Amino acid sequence: MSAWAKAKGKMKPAAPVAPARLDLPPPPPAQAATAAGSGDGKSKGEGGPRVSGKIVVFGFTGDGAGRVQQVVISTLRSRGMQVQTNLRPVDSAEQYREMAATLQLAAYIEGDVSGDKRATVHLRSGTTGRRIASVRFSGERNGLPADVSSGLWPKTGSKLARLCAEASKPRKRGKGPMRIDAGTPLETTPLDDGSDVPRHLRTGKRRDDPWAADDGK
DSSP, rough: OOOHHHHHHOOOOOOOOOOOSEEEEEEEOOOHHHHHHHHHOTTTTTOOOOOOOOEEEEEEEOOOOOOOOHHHHHHHTTTEEEEOSOOOOOOSSHHHHHHHHHHHHOOOEEEEETTTEEEEEEEETTOSSSSSEEEEEETTTHHHHHHHHHHHHHHHHHHHHHHHHHHSSOOOOOOOOOOOOOOSOOOOOOTTTSSSHHHHHHHOOOOTTTTSSOOOO
């Protein structure tokens, strides 16, 4: 007992434990902290940067083309591009280039919807006036606009961004009419009578030429 009393006297009392506070928010999960510290600044719904440029969308053709065309227009505008729909297609690449240079256009888009539930979207460059890509979509009749909405930008976004960048650069003026420098014109000089050419060759015939026709002289 004496030994126990001595050991008990040497023990120190435990420090008091503070009561837990119920007003403090719980610590953030480790997964959320890791995502916040990644610093990429992009969410899954962004889908890429916005693109600045002027695009012409011509009227689509085919059964149900109006719905598909409207989806294309909405998708392009959601990416920051200016869309014009009041223009008509022209006949040649040169005319497309001239129209793009005048109106500062980056690209043209046209399309058609076929009866077998397929849509084709054509992309034409405003700089060259030539068609550079054709993208096809297929699906059910009611689901075709949704397929175009979800697939148009992944398939054409990089091309449209490049065309808008090209259109923002100064464009070269068209070449003028071709001119050919033929040099200084040659002056014709009369044959000198004192030349080394024999007289009968300069006058045409000799009097003593037996084969010459008799001209009465």
